[in-house]
Amino acid sequence: MTAEEPYTVELASDVYAYVQPDGGWCLNNSGFVSDGTSTLLVDTAATERRTRALGAATGVPRPRLLVNTHHHGDHTYGNGFFTPAATLVSHSARRREALAGGQHLHLLWPRTDFGDVSIQGADLTYDDRVTLHVGDIEAQVIHPGVSHTVGDSVVWLPHRRVLFAGDLVFEGGTPFFLMGSLSGSLRALALLRELGAETVAPGHGPVIDPSAFDRAERYMRFVAEVAEKSHAAGLTPLEAARSTDLGEYAAPPESERLAANLRRAYAELDGEPEGEGVDPFAGFMDMAALNGGEMMTCHA
Template sequence: MSKAFASADDMEEKQISFTEVGEGLYAFTAQGDPNSGVIIGDDSVMVVEAQATPRLAQKVIDCIRGVTDKPITHLALTHYHAVRVLGASAYGAPQVIMSDKARAMVVERGAEDWASEFERFPRLFQGHEEIPGLTWPTTTFSDRMTVYLGNRKVEIMHLGRAHTAGDAVIWVPDAEVMFTGDIVEYHSACYCGDGHFADWGRTLNAVAGYQPKSIAPGRGDALVGDQMVGAAIENTRDFVQSTYRPAAQVAARGGSLKDAMEAVRDACDAKFGDYAIYEHCLPFNVARAYDEARGIDTPRIWTAERDKQMWEDLQG
């Protein structure tokens, strides 16, 4: 195992794709980096996920301006993680939407998460000096809310805990397209360090219940068509279960975190080892699975110091 975080040496520029997933709906993807979504209404635009910095956000804006000159009036953030939200200032002054729980997590751990992710992902935080501070929503919701972009209806909902406790999905009913954030991934490892393993499968069931024709996932290629959508949902389910079960078995017999890492590798390396950010996510996923299996319901806050201590413990 590397002596540095797996993403620390990943400084290679990623190729951007801007894929139409429905009429006036786009997925901005970049080879396993965090995705953004674009919803074009009659007279305005909603962006889903801000990106990590204003510099990265400008790449999303450039793609938008290639297809429409309508103003960006809404920014929907599926959760609180720094790589998703800290580029918000690039969009001007839109209505910024999060779930109530996601906002509470910014209060509780937003600064710590920023410092932690900055250490883990140096490439994504190039241009970090342009970030004015934590991103705060101007509007929050408990279970669901509706936004109209002219006549286009957009539903923003909390379907359950998964990647975080406050995950939101964005559903565009006229096109039957969903933007899932990191609840669903495609050929990218799920980051489970702040996740809820026991709930994730039920939340995936809720996503599948909408029978989306297309999904813009949190990472990986756009999912267009029933076959890709169904396969990605089940693959995400397999990843989460394959991570949790061996870690839980180790915890049940009183084994160590390092033992849990070995067990999860045995279960996951062959199936998922070539996925984007797999090596980066693995230690955080194992640590959270081990905690949840020992009854810790609320994920412990990651800090730069805790990251390093966990890494040293796993190095032995």
């Protein structure tokens, strides 16, 4: 458990982010939009305890709509505390991956007390984009392509200039695209820039402005450069990660993600389709090896 408590910040009229410091492994952000009568919730939390705290913190009517930005358990394990009263909305690939992956966080962190959590598919799926309405507030749910995962969504509020970016943005942490695509993540960032957001609620870390896209892109291009050189030299992704001088990227938390990100970059250099051709478990084992042989800590 982190020393800092979660907090709620108002992003615009009737729009809020629920931030869980320090934004590390298993500590995601959520958000909600409410006109006082109807509520849209963006993502839940990794544990029963943290999801109940999220529900108590909103101070608004129980959500009628719930959007998952992707299938990872830190964003979805708490779905069951809001459904079936809330209609669960996601990209079609997120629904598939959630049902196929099951309680995957339990496998990675078996000692963590996740509580009574259940795996939820989705009541409503879409493939490109869908528009939801909370009173007179328009929420565009957009699939940016294969990026952090194969089934990502962002939630764009054009009349509030607020973007819930999901895990396309790790503010203050290291980007992660083991289960998605490096090239797809770069395309997704270009799409997000075009929206014209003024305020960005990331999937992890504090609320920020669109400069977050530039920081994420610089890291991704760094990974691409390392991958090209190391792949050509015949190094494995783990060997490449161990021999790389991280420079400015040594300071942000979760720097061990380089090993997993290189696996994804190598797959794309080998011609694998985006989102395919990589064993996620092997990527986590590489990160653990880079982390001194220990699995990274789940902070939830």
